[in-house]
Amino acid sequence: MLESIVIVGAGQAAAQLIASLVQDGFTGSVTLVGDEPHLPYQRPPLSKKFLAGELSFDRLYVRPAAFYEKAGTRLMLGTTVAQIDRQDHAVVLADGTRLPYSTLVLATGSRARTVPLPGADRPGVYFLRTIADVEALKAAFAPGRSLVVVGGGYIGLELAAVAAKHELRVTVLEQAPRVMGRGVGPVVSRFYERLHREEGVDIRTGVSVRAIEPGHVVCSDGSHPADLVLIGAGALPNVELAREAGLTVGEGITVDAQCRTSDPAIYAIGDCTVQHHALFERGLHLESVHNALEQGRIAAAAITGKPIPAEQVPWFWSDQYDVKLQMVGLSAGHDEAVVRGNPDQGRSFAVFYLRQGMLLAVDAVNRAPEFMVSKQLIAEHARLDPARLRDERVAVKDLKG
Amino acid sequence: MAKITFEEPSGKLHTVDMAGGQSVMEGAVKAMVEGIDADCGGACSCATCMVYVAAEWEAKLPAKQSDEKQMLEFCPHVQANSRLTCQIPVTDALDGLTVKIPPSQH
Ligand SMILES: Cc1cc2nc3c(=O)[nH]c(=O)nc-3n(C[C@H](O)[C@H](O)[C@H](O)COP(=O)(O)OP(=O)(O)OC[C@H]3O[C@@H](n4cnc5c(N)ncnc54)[C@H](O)[C@@H]3O)c2cc1C
Numbered sequence: 001m002l003e004s005i006v007i008v009g010a011g012q013a014a015a016q017l018i019a020s021l022v023q024d025g026f027t028g029s030v031t032l033v034g035d036e037p038h039l040p041y042q043r044p045p046l047s048k049k050f051l052a053g054e055l056s057f058d059r060l061y062v063r064p065a066a067f068y069e070k071a072g073t074r075l076m077l078g079t080t081v082a083q084i085d086r087q088d089h090a091v092v093l094a095d096g097t098r099l100p101y102s103t104l105v106l107a108t109g110s111r112a113r114t115v116p117l118p119g120a121d122r123p124g125v126y127f128l129r130t131i132a133d134v135e136a137l138k139a140a141f142a143p144g145r146s147l148v149v150v151g152g153g154y155i156g157l158e159l160a161a162v163a164a165k166h167e168l169r170v171t172v173l174e175q176a177p178r179v180m181g182r183g184v185g186p187v188v189s190r191f192y193e194r195l196h197r198e199e200g201v202d203i204r205t206g207v208s209v210r211a212i213e214p215g216h217v218v219c220s221d222g223s224h225p226a227d228l229v230l231i232g233a234g235a236l237p238n239v240e241l242a243r244e245a246g247l248t249v250g251e252g253i254t255v256d257a258q259c260r261t262s263d264p265a266i267y268a269i270g271d272c273t274v275q276h277h278a279l280f281e282r283g284l285h286l287e288s289v290h291n292a293l294e295q296g297r298i299a300a301a302a303i304t305g306k307p308i309p310a311e312q313v314p315w316f317w318s319d320q321y322d323v324k325l326q327m328v329g330l331s332a333g334h335d336e337a338v339v340r341g342n343p344d345q346g347r348s349f350a351v352f353y354l355r356q357g358m359l360l361a362v363d364a365v366n367r368a369p370e371f372m373v374s375k376q377l378i379a380e381h382a383r384l385d386p387a388r389l390r391d392e393r394v395a396v397k398d399l400k401g
Numbered sequence: 402m403a404k405i406t407f408e409e410p411s412g413k414l415h416t417v418d419m420a421g422g423q424s425v426m427e428g429a430v431k432a433m434v435e436g437i438d439a440d441c442g443g444a445c446s447c448a449t450c451m452v453y454v455a456a457e458w459e460a461k462l463p464a465k466q467s468d469e470k471q472m473l474e475f476c477p478h479v480q481a482n483s484r485l486t487c488q489i490p491v492t493d494a495l496d497g498l499t500v501k502i503p504p505s506q507h
């Protein structure tokens with residue numbers, strides 16, 4: 001019998017899986033079921049160039065429609081999978097239709113986290129996860145209007161940057177003592193707070209929002225005018241289907257090095273997973289394009305019996321104003337943070353995170369050379385001399401000594 | 402419109418007709434050219450869309466901006482004639498361009 005793959009969720013991980021299956025010579029059938037009415041698209045531009053109106057709609061698509069046609073993929077867009085019947089090797093759609101599979105791939109991604117605030121369901125309150133979200137937001141985006149961003153994560157800050165450029169009056173309210181606390185170290189957070197203030201954004205940290213009322217947001221430090229409100233409270237992995245089917249689920253759907261779940265006929269890839277990472281010696285739940293693409297490639301190799309691509313160091317980027325942040329590795333567990341360049345002046349520096357001299361991670365702010373070199377150094381478990389890292393007279397190519 | 406030829410690492414030639422209004426990377430990805438990974442989708446953040454440009458074409462391409470220069474500096478397999486295809490817009494002037502894909506983008 002020919003192998004038939006059903007993929008649940010039509011995001012970037014799914015698109016990469018299909019491209020890699022084609023490259024790896026897969027000859028069975030592939031059905032892609034996605035609840036959004038779109039071909040798989042790139043989310044990063046949603047809070048960047050697409051929101052800014054610098055990128056047209058069709059350029060968000062990872063691959064054109066012709067690609068799926070050529071690959072022989074059956075597309076079922078605007079369609080939700082309601083249940084997995086593992087006994088019978090079938091998924092059940094919301095309307096009761098059953099799709100049999102021999103291999104199932106869960107690529108369900110994550111969704112914007114909601115907040116239990118009074119008024120959070122009012123009109124004028126937006127999220128930023130999907131094309132539909134951006135279309136709604138764009139319609140309300142006009143110079144002179146006031147925008148309150150609840151949550152100072154990178155998506156909220158990217159939106160704040162675009163809004164400031166479009167001459168909205170922007171306030172960012174962050175409950176934690178610093179912005180982007182989950183992703184970067186304190187030095188970098190402080191830099192981003194300065195950057196946004198220089199660009200005219202009112203950044204408030206250590207404040208908690210009490211309620212969203214018509215025209216303003218009520219907060220522990222008073223009330224902030226708000227024609228529109230963006231909730232940027234992070235993401236939640238879509239693990240419910242897997243959990244209800246009895247698969248092992250932790251911070252995400254638990255997968256092995258081949259992206260297989262606790263059921264050998266079911267794989268999971270992308271934002272919805274948690275996977276042991278040999279380099280960091282622990283399970284990682286990553287929400288990044290790089291992870292979605294890597295896991296798409298890995299699952300395709302596993303399904304077709306090709307060699308599994310070598311593990312890579314996780315990385316991420318964020319664009320705000322003229323500043324490109326590139327993060328590589330994971331800083332958790334570091335005992336030293338070494339700064340190269342001046343974070344208090346200008347817009348270019350890098351922070352190296354070390355554990356007993358071993359490089360774990362780098363946050364590079366307009367420092368692509370440091371970022372690119374560090375990718376390699378982290379993979380090699382390189383031990384570095386903090387004094388050399390700090391010394392700008394030492395060329396980037398000589399950081400290793 | 403421009404006809405752009407990619408020499409894949411295997412030596413296979415792949416000629417693609419590209420419309421304007423996109424980058425060379427986008428045209429290559431749409432045409433399933435093997436070896437243009439383009440992980441960041443054109444944000445000049447990944448350097449996995451790198452190619453080697455044929456000598457006679459180097460001077461005819463738009464000059465590198467500082468973003469691209471910085472990303473290329475430590476890009477694996479980089480050579481003097483390396484370019485990031487996401488930073489090159491397709492124009493009629495590129496008709497006949499030939500580029501070579503590196504052995505790997507990592
Ligand atoms: C605004 C924004 C900016 C970002 N910027 C960056 C960035 O700069 N750099 C970076 O590395 N990453 C960025 N990311 C993160 C990145 O986009 C994600 O990590 C990536 O999209 C994950 O891909 P995925 O395929 O796993 O999931 P998704 O892209 O979330 O796709 C999953 C799809 O599955 C669908 N689905 C879920 N359940 C079902 C079901 N039961 N039936 C049918 N369909 C279902 C979902 O609706 C969704 O369409 C950003 C994300 C957002 C939202």
Ligand code: FES
Pocket residue numbers: 426438439440441442443444445446447448449450485486487488
């Ligand atoms: S696609 Fe990432 S740098 Fe070109």
